[in-house]
Amino acid sequence: MRVIISDLGNDDLERLFPQPLTDTILVKNDGPIHHCLGCFGCWVKTPGACVIRDPYGDMGECLSQCTEVLIISKCYYGGLSPFVKNVVDRSIPYIHPYFVIKNGRMHHRSRYKNHFDLKVWFYGDDITAKEKQTAEKLVKANAINMHASKYSVTFVRDIAEMEGEVR
Amino acid sequence: MKIALINGSPKREDSASGLILKIFKDFVAGDENEIYELHFCQPQLKKEEVAQLTDCDVLIFAFPLYVDGIPSHLLHCLRQLEWAFTAQAAKEIMVYPMVNCGFYEDVHNELAIEMMENWTVRAGLKWGQGLAIGGGGMLSILKRIPLGHGPFKKLEAVFKKLAHHVLNRSSGETIYITPAFPRFLYKLLAEVGWRRSIKANGLTRKDLFLRVGRGPRP
Numbered sequence: 001m002r003v004i005i006s007d008l009g010n011d012d013l014e015r016l017f018p019q020p021l022t023d024t025i026l027v028k029n030d031g032p033i034h035h036c037l038g039c040f041g042c043w044v045k046t047p048g049a050c051v052i053r054d055p056y057g058d059m060g061e062c063l064s065q066c067t068e069v070l071i072i073s074k075c076y077y078g079g080l081s082p083f084v085k086n087v088v089d090r091s092i093p094y095i096h097p098y099f100v101i102k103n104g105r106m107h108h109r110s111r112y113k114n115h116f117d118l119k120v121w122f123y124g125d126d127i128t129a130k131e132k133q134t135a136e137k138l139v140k141a142n143a144i145n146m147h148a149s150k151y152s153v154t155f156v157r158d159i160a161e162m163e164g165e166v167r
Numbered sequence: 168m169k170i171a172l173i174n175g176s177p178k179r180e181d182s183a184s185g186l187i188l189k190i191f192k193d194f195v196a197g198d199e200n201e202i203y204e205l206h207f208c209q210p211q212l213k214k215e216e217v218a219q220l221t222d223c224d225v226l227i228f229a230f231p232l233y234v235d236g237i238p239s240h241l242l243h244c245l246r247q248l249e250w251a252f253t254a255q256a257a258k259e260i261m262v263y264p265m266v267n268c269g270f271y272e273d274v275h276n277e278l279a280i281e282m283m284e285n286w287t288v289r290a291g292l293k294w295g296q297g298l299a300i301g302g303g304g305m306l307s308i309l310k311r312i313p314l315g316h317g318p319f320k321k322l323e324a325v326f327k328k329l330a331h332h333v334l335n336r337s338s339g340e341t342i343y344i345t346p347a348f349p350r351f352l353y354k355l356l357a358e359v360g361w362r363r364s365i366k367a368n369g370l371t372r373k374d375l376f377l378r379v380g381r382g383p384r385p
Binding site for chain 2: 035036037038039040043044045047048049058060061064065076077078079080081082083085086088089091092093096097098099101105106107111112128130131134137138141142145
């Protein structure tokens with residue numbers, strides 16, 4: 001199964017994915033989303049699920065069942081857009097509160113044995129060289145912290161550049 | 168000089184970021200300085216807050232690291248501020264972010280600080296200096312142990328250095344600080360803390376490992 005997390009509107013998504021999506025969960029900005037409150041309830045009250053029960057409360061379970069996570073986000077300051085970052089912040093039930101040491105640095109232990117392929121497409125017509133550097137490092141760090149098997153980062157100016165390339 | 172102390176934690180009270188700012192305030196307070204304290208805990212700023220910030224000379228942010236970056240609600244606020252700052256006449260406003268993370272190593276905060284630097288450029292402001300604090304899980308110790316003592320004893324010297332830059336509106340390299348405390352003990356104490364928390368919620372230690380749905384076991 002694949003998970004797509006995107007800040008694009010329906011028209012742009014239809015341009016990128018003209019055929020009906022199969023075996024895919026599409027997480028898009030089509031309803032109110034609450035931001036992560038930093039309460040850690042997803043670790044110590046309802047382990048594995050966010051305590052905020054809006055449509056984005058089961059991201060942990062969602063990620064545990066996929067083989068690929070495709071993120072399509074406008075690049076903000078070398079990072080994800082506010083909506084996509086909100087979804088990613090609400091995804092920490094996917095990991096475990098305990099720490100492990102990987103390559104000399106502390107990270108969170110995995111809750112599941114799952115290792116998805118993380119693909120991130122950043123779009124924006126004026127992404128600076130420095131923002132690209134930050135974004136590349138960010139995706140690498142996210143891949144380590146989310147226990148991804150591999151990752152890739154692509155920058156495009158607009159949606160037209162992604163057409164036919166994103167699958 | 169008008170200095171804004173901005174708490175970027177989504178927690179309404181008792182946040183490590185709030186504690187950091189409370190302590191740092193004493194290093195920049197003075198008769199010649201007006202201090203404004205703001206708490207960005209929602210993804211939307213009020214008009215009055217935006218107006219107050221555009222009138223400041225210095226913006227000091229303190230926030231927690233969220234998944235290698237800036238928490239989403241704060242990102243919304245930064246976007247709103249970017250519009251406000253770029254729309255107004257140029258005024259040299261300095262930016263100093265302090266980022267803390269639950270991981271032991273301070274270096275995890277590097278990317279959030281870079282993003283703040285990138286935001287500073289977009290908003291037409293001037294970069295001051297970043298502060299990266301590791302071992303954020305231990306910061307509450309500062310409530311009980313005086314500054315200059317305990318695992319964060321270096322923080323006093325770090326705050327003096329940062330305050331010097333703030334008061335002189337100057338820039339510097341990012342400062343990194345990790346607690347003077349063994350990493351294996353920090354890790355162990357964190358695990359004890361999670362076990363206590365889950366038991367306090369009426370669950371068991373094993374429940375920390377619950378898997379929702381059919382995700383495979385590690």
